[in-house]
Amino acid sequence: MAVKIALAGNPNCGKTTLFNALTGSHQFVGNWPGVTIEKKEGKLKGYSDVTITDLPGIYSLSPYTPEEVVARTYLLQERPDAILNLVDGTNMERNLYLTTQLMELGIPVVVAVNMMDIVEKRGDQIQIHELGRRLGCEVVEISALKEKGIGKAAAKVVEVARKKEASVLFPVFPEEIEQSIRQTQAHLGDAVPEEQRRFYAVKLLEKDEKIAEQIGKAADLCAEITTLEELYDDDVESIFANERYGYIASVMQACYRKGSRENITLSDRIDGVVTNRWLALPIFAVVMFLVYYISVTTVGTWATDWVNDGLFGESWSLAGLAQVPGIPAAMESGLAAIGCADWLAGLILDGIVAGVGAVLGFVPQMLVLFLFLAFLESCGYMARVAFIMDRLFRRFGLSGKSFIPMLIGTGCGVPGIMASRTIENDRDRKMTIIATTFIPCGAKLPIIALIAGALFQGAWWVSPSAYFAGIAAIVCSGILLKKTRMFAGEPAPFVMELPAYHLPTAAAVLRSMWERGWSFIKKAGTVILLSTIIIWFTTYFGWVDGQFRMLEEMEINHSILALIGNTFAWLFLPLGFGDWKSAVAVITGLVAKENVVGTFGILFGFAQVAEDGAEYWGTLAENMTAVSAYSFLIFNLLCAPCFAAMGAIRREMNHRGWFWFAIGYQSLLAYVTSLCIYQIGTWVMTGVFGIGTLAAFLLLIGFGYLLLRPYPEARPLRGRKRRGRKALAIR
C-alpha cells in the first residue's frame, strides 16, 4: 500500500539535509498550488512505495504566512499517513512549539531530534525515552549532517504510518481551556472528521479566520472566548501560545539536562565580530566585494566568455595545445559539407545554436554565484545580511536581502534575478525581481557609451546619471508598489531567527548550486530559446520586391522586423524617437541589450561597428537631438530587460500573471519616464509648451501622487480583525 509521509520542521533545523539523505536523487520539484513556494517530493530510499513530501520550513501553524497556510492545508486535506517532525536538538524549546500543534492534527507523528552530535559536544543531555513518553509519540535521535540514525528514523516513521495510530496524547491545557475545547468539539459535530476535531476546535478558539471560513456554519464561540479572555486577562491567541510554551517548559524540565560547560559558543564569538556595530558594515562590504569580484568580474566572466566566445564562438584552445573550433563554426562547416539549405543552416546556427548558447552562456557565471549564495545561506551569514541591511532597504519596501540581487544585477541581471531566491518573504521577493533589472547591467554599458559619445561628446555625467536613474527607479518602484493593493496589506513581520553559524558540507552546497542552475536552464531556457528563434526569423525573412525570401545581413530594412518597427514606431513618437530604426533597435535590444548598438550600425550601413558604435556617432547625432537620445537611453535602460532576464523573471515568479505584470510595469515605467524626459526636456530647450508637455506634467503629478499618498497598510489589518469578530458573533 502506498504510504505518504510529510516532513515538517522549523526553518534552519536541517530539513533539507535530511530530505536529501532520505530520498537521495529521487526528487520531484514542483510548486504548491497557488503560491510561488517550492514543493519537493521524493521516494524514500529503500521503500519503493513510500513518498515523502517536504513541507515548507515553518515555526507554527498560524494562518498568517503563505508557508504556514500551505503546510496546514496539505496536512488537513491530503492527510498524509504520518508526519516526520524534525526538531533541532540545540534549540528544542522553540522547535517543540510546532510539534505541539502537529500533534493535534490526528496524524501519527514521529519526532526526530536532529543535531545530536552538537548537543553531545556541548555536554547537554536529552532523555529521549522520557521525551517520547511525555509527548506520547516515537522519538529518535539523528544527525542529518553526519547521516546518523536516519535509517532508524525512516523505519520508525514508515512503521507508524502503516499502523495509522495517531498520538492520543496531545499537549493538555488547563482544565478551563480543555472544557472550552470539548464544548467547541461538540459544536463542530460531524462538520469535520473526528480525529481532526481537536485541531479545528483549538483553531476556532484562537479566532483563526481561515479555519472559520472553511467550516462555514461554525458555532457561536463568543461565550467561550470571552470567558477564557476574562479568566486569563489576555486575548485567546496569547493564551494558547503561553500555554503551549508552558507545556514545553515542563517537558524540557523533565527531559533536558544542560551540560556543566558554560558555553559562549563559537557562533556567539563569530557574531561578536560579524554583526559588531562598527565592523559589520566593513565586513559586509568585503564579503560582497568578494562575491561580486569572483562571480561577476573574474572567474564567472572568464567562464561565460569561454562559453560565449569559445564554445559558442569561433574556436577555443584545448590547454594551449590545439585550437578546437567552437560549436557554431564546427556546425557551420558540417552543415556546408552535407549541403544543407541556407535557411535551415541559418535557423540552426543563428536561431537555435545562438539561442542555446545564450542560455548556456549564463550558466557558468550563475553556477559560481549560486555556489557563493548556497554557502552564505547555509552557513548562516545570509540571515545576518538581512539583519545588517534591513533598516536601509525597508524604507522603500524591500528586504535587507534585496541588496545582493541588485549588486549582482550591475554585472548581469539574469543571475541577479536568480539571486532573489534567498529572500523568503514572497512580496519582498517579487518586488526585488521587478526592480533588479533597473540597475544598468554590463550589456547596457555599450548603449550608454553610444549615446554619451554620439550626442554628449562623451560627457562624464551620462554614465553616472544612468546608474542614478536605475537607483531612483528602484526606490520609487519600491515605495510606489508597496502602496498598491497588491503589495500592501499585512506587513511582513521581520521577526527573524539568526541561526547558529555552521560549516555546510560541500555536497549540500554543490547540490543547491546545481538545483538552481538546472532550474534556470529548464525554465528560463525555453523562454530564451523560443524568443531568439522568433527574433531570428523576423530579422532574416522579409519581402524584397514583393517576394518573400530569406535576407542577407545588410537587408534588414526589408525584414519582418523592420515592418514591425515601422508599424509600431508611432508608439515612440511621444518619446522623441518615433523612427523605425530606433524601434527595431529597441526590439533587437530585447535579445541582448548590446545588440542595440550593432543594429543601429547595420541600419546605418555599417556591417561591423566598435562596441560603442563610434563609426556612426555622426549619423546618429543627425538623426536625434540630445533630449531624444537621452530619452532613448533611459527607455532602453528601464524597459523590459533582455529575453534571458525575462526568462529568469518567468522562472522566479513562477506564475504567468506575475511575469506579465513585471514586464508590463517595467515597460510602462520606462515609457512614462522617457516621455517626461523628452517632453519636459524639449520644453526647457526650445521653450515650446505643447500638448505633450502638458501630458508629461500630468503624468508627473500622477506619479507623484502614487509615490506620496499614505500607506494603506494600517487600515486593512484592523478592519479585517474587527470584521472577523463580528462574523463570529453573527454565527
Added chain:
Amino acid sequence: MRSLKEIGCGQTVTVKRLTGEGPVKRRIMDMGITKGVSVYVRRVAPLGDPVEVMVRGYELSLRKADAEMIEVESYEEV
C-alpha cells in the same frame, strides 16, 4: 511599564505582556516571546535597527517598532 525597545544592550528582562494584535504579534509569540520568558538584549544592528535578542536559547532579531509591542520589566523590578 517599559517596552523591549527601550532596553539597552547587555540587559536581561522578563516579558510582562504583549500589546497590539494581528500577524506580527502572533509571530512574536510563535517565536517564543510569551508572558514570563526572559529576554537578553544582545546587540543592535549597525544602522541602529533591528535588535538582536536571546530568547529560549536562540538568537532572534526584531525591529524596534515591533519590540515596542513587548512590555517588559527588568529582573530587579520583579
